Amino acid sequence: MAADLLYYEDIELGRSLPLGSRTITAEEIVAFARLYDPQPFHLDEEAARATPLRGLAASGWHTASLMMRLYVDGLLAGMASMGSPGIEQLDWFAPVRPGDTLTGTFIAVGKRVSKTRPDMGLLSIVIHLDNQHGTRVLEMRATALCATRERAA
Numbered sequence: 001m002a003a004d005l006l007y008y009e010d011i012e013l014g015r016s017l018p019l020g021s022r023t024i025t026a027e028e029i030v031a032f033a034r035l036y037d038p039q040p041f042h043l044d045e046e047a048a049r050a051t052p053l054r055g056l057a058a059s060g061w062h063t064a065s066l067m068m069r070l071y072v073d074g075l076l077a078g079m080a081s082m083g084s085p086g087i088e089q090l091d092w093f094a095p096v097r098p099g100d101t102l103t104g105t106f107i108a109v110g111k112r113v114s115k116t117r118p119d120m121g122l123l124s125i126v127i128h129l130d131n132q133h134g135t136r137v138l139e140m141r142a143t144a145l146c147a148t149r150e151r152a153a
Contacts, residue, residue, distance in 0.1 A: 006079040008121030008146040011108045019074030019104030019127070022066055024058060026098035032062040057095035063102070063138050064090060067129050070104035080147035082120055089141040094131070101132040119151035 026045070033042030037059035040047040045056045058066075096102065110124030122143055129138040 004078075006075075006146075007151075008080070008111070008113070008123070008148045011111065011121075011123055011146065013108050013111060015107070017075055017106040019070040019106055021101050021103040022070060023101040024062075024066065024096060024098065026056060029056060029058045029062065029096075029098060032065070033059055037061055053095050055095075056098060058097075060092040060138075063092065063096050063129065064140070066102060067104055067127060067138055067140065070102070070129070071106065071127055074104060075106055080151070082145035082147055084142055084144050087140060087142040089139075091139050092137065093139070094135050094137045096131070096137050100137075102129045102137065103131075104129050113148060119148055121146045121148050 030043055033039065039059075041051040041053040041055075041057055042048075042059050042062075048054070048056045105128055107126045108123050109126055112122055114120045114122060123146055125142055125144050127140045127142070128136055130136050
């Protein structure tokens, strides 16, 4: 592993790390929905107005995919990542509309070195996405696995 990567020891508890931003288009919303979540409020503006969402909105899974891309580009690609055993919680708080700009933030809220694998740290993380109005649209709580400097040695 490269020396310039972030290791478990480099991740500070409670520090917010920006993950960047991405603006979503109607075309992206519809294209994702056609492939993975073909419900009327993700596919067609007119049909979507008649639903509780009252207009075209991105699939929650599309929003989660955008969050993952921001996480990879903004942090994970430069981290000694060892994957993840899973997500504890994933919440969607508000619809994501065409033209929304989503900004991601990463926060480590807990950390410990594995008892059985001292070359691996476990990070309890929160990642959230906010739109351009400061409205939280998604929050994920998960565990991230990250190599320790012992593994790099």
